[in-house]
Amino acid sequence: MRYLLLLSFTLFLACGTETPPPAPPANPTAGFDTLLQNYYAQRLELYPLEATMQGDSRYDDRLPNFLSAAHERALRDFFTTTKNELLATDRATLDDTQKVSYDVLLWECDINLAGLEFAEELLPLDQFDSPHLMIGQLASGQSAQPFKTVEDYDNWLQRLDAFVALMDTARLNMQRGVAQGYVLPRPLTEKLLPQLEAMTAEPLENHLYYGPIRNLPADFSDAERERLTAAYQSVISERIIPMFRNLSTYVATEYLPASRSSSGIDALPNGADYYKYLIKVYTTTDLTADEIHQLGLQEVARLSGEMEKVKAQVGFTGSLKAFFDHVRTKPELMPFTKPEEVIANFEAIHARMQPQLSKLFDRVPKTPFEVRRTEAFRENSASAEYNPGSRDGSRPGIFYVPIPDVTTYNVVSDEDLFLHEAIPGHHYQFSLTQENEALPDFRRTLWYSAYGEGWALYCESLGSELGLYTDPYQYFGMLSAEMHRAIRLVVDTGIHSKGWSREKAIQYSLDHEAESEASIVAEIERYMAIPGQALSYKIGQLKIRELRSKAETQLGDNFDIKEFHNLVLSPGCVPLAVLETMVEEWMAK
Incomplete structure (x- = not known):
């Protein structure tokens, strides 16, 4: 093809009919776009499971030994080379979308290189994320x-x-x-x-x-x-x-x-520094364990006050802790005898809130969506979760619900849970990002827990605006879920930086939320397995709520909730500081 183009240009000059128009100026940022494309392509080869999850089948036969020293060297070379190429780019020449990509990719390189300094491969298996x-x-x-x-x-x-x-x-x-x-x-x-x-x-x-x-x-x-x-x-x-x-x-x-x-990661060699690193990974902030612990205590106190109001509304005269036991054991909140009834209840919640979505969102994912029961082999240790659909929409997004014992399944948080794991929470966030062709490929599949889980927790607060939470017990379920995330700030930092035992963390949770003891035990053991991840939900939610409140105050009648949601969802997963900069610039315009 190169030679055909050269021949055509030579024949054109030989005709001598007119002077050819000047060539368009070279794209000064084409090299940066190529850098992003190369990063994405090379990353899929290093992480072929990511490709499979996206519906890209080119590497479905591969599984690198990511616990080996050879793979660690490959990762170190990959992120070091990418960072050096990135730093050779003049950020000032980039457009707004490219500048966000620059900042995100630099974060990716730095955080992954920092992680390689810790002996994560020595804890290769656990009961939750393995x-x-x-x-x-x-x-x-x-x-x-x-x-x-x-x-x-x-x-x-x-x-x-x-x-x-x-x-x-x-x-x-x-x-x-x-x-x-x-x-x-x-x-x-x-x-x-x-x-x-x-x-x-x-x-x-x-x-x-x-x-x-x-x-x-x-x-x-x-x-x-x-x-x-x-x-x-x-x-x-x-x-x-x-x-x-x-x-x-x-x-x-x-x-x-x-x-x-011992229960905390700080008990391991270099564990305190490792936990500090994990806080940064999962919150994308420089908050300290002490700062997060105090924030958690404040949120627990605030939410306890809101729970007292619901307790009074339903006429319960005992203590708040007694009300937790009442909610845990109330027969009317455990109405099912078949697992299929749990799935049908979530589908009914979807039907109730569907007509209200257009009031808050004007962008709807094309990717289909399903609710499924969690597979039996992992159900006893699993939490409800969302698995994204493929980028081409051929595989649906799936909301998995563990139902180890349907007779004890409590519906008190089902409306809240659907908003978080399904719609408009993770399903909107993942699917709209994957479908956003304006983003470079590597940003369409990124995951930052503070943004992703922060968005999903923020979505839990939208229930009243979407026609849900009309039952005080379901509203209490929302408060309970938010309390659950506030408690995480206290117990995760308590376990991993303050010497708390597993038993102390379990008791603190039992004292402040309505979850069953079995559920709380599984949750505390989850935090022990993946330190820091539990912090991301509340840190991210508080930042998004803060940005919405600031925009509502500053813009007044010009504030458009659909436009705000479009903005927050538009960049895909980004560190919280990047999101805050985007919202500040949007308000200024």
Whole structure:
């Protein structure tokens, strides 16, 4: 093509009819756009699971050993090179969208390079956020990994080979961790062990990893069906089950006895600095643990006052703590006998609030949406969660609801939960970002917990504007959910920076919220497994509420809630300081 263009230009000059028009000026920022494109392409190769989750199947057969020293070196080289190229760019020459991309990418490089200084690989497994859980979801055949073609099935076999190697490294790293005193708290190991043991169960045909074979597409030839069935039987029986059996034996006989009695990450070598880093990762701020702890105490006191008002409204005369027990055990709030009824209740909530959405939002995702029950293998340790749909909309966004015991399932927070995990919370935030073609690719898939969870928690406060919370118990459920996030500020910092035990954190939660004890125990153990993540919700929500209040005051009658929501959702996930700058500039204009 280059030579054809040169020939055409030469013939044009030879005609001598007129002087050719001057060439348009070169795009001074084209190199920056290329940098962003290259970063995104290289990142997907380093993080192929991200590509799969986005519906990009080019790397569905890959799973890097991200617990290995070689992968750490690759990441260090990648982020260092990207940062150097970025700093060679003159930020002043960029347009507004590009400047945000510059700031976000610089943050990405810095925060990832800082993380490589800590020995995260020595805690490779836990009961909440761990490779065996992610791969288990994909292995079921009901998640993001596609199982539609013969190539899809072969891709998964190759990814499983890499998974076995990854888990072998996990065991070696756990052994190194034991030698260095870098181990899980004992209660977390006790929750991890049955998850591993569950993957050793037979018969083979009932195994989670056999799911794709139980659902072979009808258009596969008999020969391919036989080949794939034999291949999946072989890998599960000869590699997956033995790997999990050996790992669970190691955890039971060696790792569990070596697990620590302390609860906080600050008990580990360099743990205090690691927690400081994790606070920055999850809040995208420079707040200290002490500052966050005090903010949490203030929010708990404020919300307790609001709860007292609801208690009086429904005529309950006992103490607030007694009211919590009343809410936990009220039979009318546990009306279901079948898991399907829980799912139907969420669908009914969606139908009630749907007509009101246009009052607050004028942009609606194209990506479809579903509510599903959490898979049985992880249900006992799972929280309600949202999994984004694919970028092309072929896979829906999914709101997963754990229902380990339907007879004790309490509906008090269902309206609030739907607003957070589903619509307009995570589903709007993820889908509108993925569908926003004005953003460079790398920003359409970024995740910052302070922004993402802050937005979702902010959405919980929109219930009254969307026709919900007409029942005082549902409104109390919203207060309870916000209290739950305020408590997180207190207990997460308490556990990881103030020497709080697991039991002290559980009791503090029981004293200040209406969640069941079983739910609170699972939550506290979640905070122990992923320090700092629980801080992101309230920190992000408070910032978005602050920005809305400031805009309403400053703009007065010119304030448009739809325009504000469009603005907040427009950049995708960004650090909170970047969002604040955008809102300030919007108000100034």
